[in-house]
Structures are given as C-alpha cells and as structure tokens.
Amino acid sequence: MELKIEHLSKHFKDKTAVDDVCLTLTPGVWGLLGANGAGKTTLMRMIADIMTPTSGTISYDGTDIHKMGEAYRNLFGFLPQDFGYSRDFTVKDYLEYIAALKDVPARETTKKINHLLEILTLSDVKNKKISKLSGGMKRRVGIAQAMLNDPKILIMDEPTAGLDPGERVRFRNFISEFSHNRMVLISTHIVSDIEYIATRNAIMKAGHIIDVGTTDELVKQIEGKVWNCTVPAEKLPEYELRLRIINQRGEDNNQVSIRYLADKAELDGAVPASPRLEDLYLWLFPQTDLEKEGM
C-alpha cells in the first residue's frame, strides 16, 4: 500500500505554496513538520482531493486518485485545521450525519460512534452541542469524524492543537495503535507530539520537502551540534546573544542549565547531548526564520 506524490505543485496568484513535491507515503505514522506557511495545509488538502494541484500527480497503489473518485474518498479520513459543523448539532447527531455522508452501513454506525466516543473520552458529552464544548473536546470530535469510516489513509492537520497534556498522550497512543496497516499523516509544529510515534517524518520548508526519514536518521545531521552546560545565571544574557539557546532551567546556587545548538562546544564544561527531533527542527528553522512567513 503506497500513496505516491509526484512533482506536485500549487501556485496561487502571487505565491507558490507547494513546489515540485515528491513523496511516497507507506503504512505507519508520518510526521509532516514545518513552520507556519511552509505549505503543509496546502499539501494535505491536495492529498485529501479537496484542492486541485496546479501540476503533478497523486496515485494510490498505482492509480491516479482523480480516477478513483468515490473509491478514494471511502479509503480516506481528513481532519482539517477548522472542521465545519452546524452550531445546533450535538456530538452524536453530528457523527451520525457524517457517518451517513461517508456511507458507513447503518447497522455499524452506533457501535462505531460509541467506540470512538469512548476512546476519545467524549461519551459524557455525546448529547451536548458541539458549539458548547471546549477547544480540546471540539478537536477530539474532529478526530472522531475523520475516523468514522475506518480510513486506510488518515490525514490530520494540527490534530493536537488545543489538547491538554493528558489528551495528547492518549491521542499519541491511540494513533500509534490505529496506524497498523494504515497511512497516517500528521502535520504539526509541536514536534514532541509526533517524535515518539512517527515511523517517518517529512520536513517541509518554503513549499519544498527538504528531508525525509526516521527520527534517528534525521537527527544524525546535527550529531555533535547539541550541547548541555551549566553556567552562572549572571552570564546568561551574554550567552543568549552569542549562542542559540533552545532550553534553560534554573538550578540551585544561581546556576542555569542550558541546552544550545552550535558547531563546536563554545563554552568550557559543555558536554555533547543526544540530538532530538525538536533540536533538528530548531536547527532547520531558527527563530529569526520562523518569524518570516513562508519558512
């Protein structure tokens, strides 16, 4: 089972949002990482077949998805950044409505909905109006609707936005289990949400996929560039100007433990740290770049 994206581009009037992207998705969880404006949403919308590419093709097991029509949609679940629902819908009514739209057989609908409500800890609010739910609950209703037809391909745009730490952990475990024999593509800029569950990651910058690999493969490129050091607190302002400090934690005796990115140690007593995906993300997307649109 594979989803092959070949030379896919999307041009808007004065903007190229996705630029000649080639990527082959295989079963497992795929993290799509990139800063704001990198083109993640545009790419996902084209994979979901709700936006027409300017050029390029997407094929599922060798068949162009446009030729598959309904058959492709039946394989597919999509959580957009903002999913639409009528203000008057209760959670249960809404999921029943989506199940009907997705041609889920009527005899399976109630069982499926109850199962998803339970896993996503929404059973207690199933008769509440969606408009009255918290942001995290609304997001979980969005996740439930995307999974109603048991999709073989599940695409989720920022699924963990608004989830609290407990909900994030449950989501990660749930998706990990669900991804067996399916393709799950998750876009996020919260790297820790996918670091431990992504089989592979694709990194997107300014419309291009700039790297693809397992977390271990990807972080190799910054081995020897991540450092830990404990420094006196009064030195911190000076070091903040000189170094790319990515984490700092106050210690006893007016000391601060810092983690920073640099080609060499720079400070006496610095020890190399094992690189993590978040370090790579910050290496590839320095804060100054993150503030610019399109990186």
Ligand SMILES: Nc1ncnc2c1ncn2[C@@H]1O[C@H](COP(=O)(O)OP(=O)(O)OP(=O)(O)O)[C@@H](O)[C@H]1O
């Ligand atoms: N309909 C549109 N018309 C014009 N430009 C667009 C349109 N949709 C997206 N863009 C531009 O294309 C670029 C990529 O946008 P996209 O939303 O795909 O990025 P993203 O990586 O999903 O960002 P975010 O994480 O903020 O959602 C941005 O510069 C955006 O302004």
